[in-house]
Amino acid sequence: MANIQIRKYQDEDADVVKELFTLGMSEHVPSSFTHVLKQPLTQMFLMVTFCALITSSKSFLLPVLAVTLVLAAVRQMVVYMFNKYIETTLKKDLDNIGRTYLRKNNSCFWVAESDGRVVGTVGCLPSERAPGFLELKRISVRRSHRGMGIAKALCQTVADFTRERGFPAVILYTSVVQTDAQKLYEHMGYTKIREFLIPELTAKILNFTLFEYRKKLIKPSN
Numbered sequence: 001m002a003n004i005q006i007r008k009y010q011d012e013d014a015d016v017v018k019e020l021f022t023l024g025m026s027e028h029v030p031s032s033f034t035h036v037l038k039q040p041l042t043q044m045f046l047m048v049t050f051c052a053l054i055t056s057s058k059s060f061l062l063p064v065l066a067v068t069l070v071l072a073a074v075r076q077m078v079v080y081m082f083n084k085y086i087e088t089t090l091k092k093d094l095d096n097i098g099r100t101y102l103r104k105n106n107s108c109f110w111v112a113e114s115d116g117r118v119v120g121t122v123g124c125l126p127s128e129r130a131p132g133f134l135e136l137k138r139i140s141v142r143r144s145h146r147g148m149g150i151a152k153a154l155c156q157t158v159a160d161f162t163r164e165r166g167f168p169a170v171i172l173y174t175s176v177v178q179t180d181a182q183k184l185y186e187h188m189g190y191t192k193i194r195e196f197l198i199p200e201l202t203a204k205i206l207n208f209t210l211f212e213y214r215k216k217l218i219k220p221s222n
């Protein structure tokens, strides 16, 4: 791994951490849109709209326009869903990383630095959804620094921290469209435990599935 250092988060990293999180999440908009288009319900709706309009109007232009409008609306819905998630996450924890991650014994936040520039982030804290485990959160690597093993090193940092504190496993959540992340976790020894739909109407309509991954840790021998 080329000249990368992992260190604990400091207050002056606040803006770049938020930027990396926002960029990392926003890049999933196109793949989420494709995911929605692949859903049988979406395809059926588009087909029915097209057929109904072509039969009733005897025009080709109107159904093409209508389908284009529906596609634009679906894309906006996906953008809205991601923007809402980013906004909520910034408010909930990344706007105050010190308070959320650094004041308690069983949580922490790290950044990866390359030549003095922050290029990766990860945090971990006690899981709300799965009490008794630490949860890996907010892993993101700048595009220009991908494929260099930075995320693997960040995952390892979380696993070491969790093991040192005596927890039996690290858990995390990712989504159906985050395929690079899924490959990373499977590569790092995580197992997919379950799949479930986000309990939110837009996500349900878009069939947006979340995956829970877990990595069991071996206790250090004394």
Ligand SMILES: CC(C)(COP(=O)(O)OP(=O)(O)OC[C@H]1O[C@@H](n2cnc3c(N)ncnc32)[C@H](O)[C@@H]1OP(=O)(O)O)[C@@H](O)C(=O)NCCC(=O)NCCS
Pocket (backbone or CB within 6 Å): 024, 025, 027, 138, 139, 140, 141, 142, 145, 146, 147, 148, 149, 150, 151, 152, 153, 173, 174, 175, 178, 180, 181, 183, 184, 185, 187
């Ligand atoms: C997922 C992410 C963190 C990976 O960062 P990275 O630094 O490029 O990952 P690494 O270089 O450490 O790769 C680790 C392993 O993950 C897998 N992997 C990562 N990116 C991959 C890709 N594009 N294609 C295939 N496998 C990939 C590989 O198994 C790789 O190991 P290998 O190179 O020995 O085969 C990065 O793509 C990212 O920031 N994505 C946007 C934010 C995001 O989705 N975060 C996940 C939140 S749940």
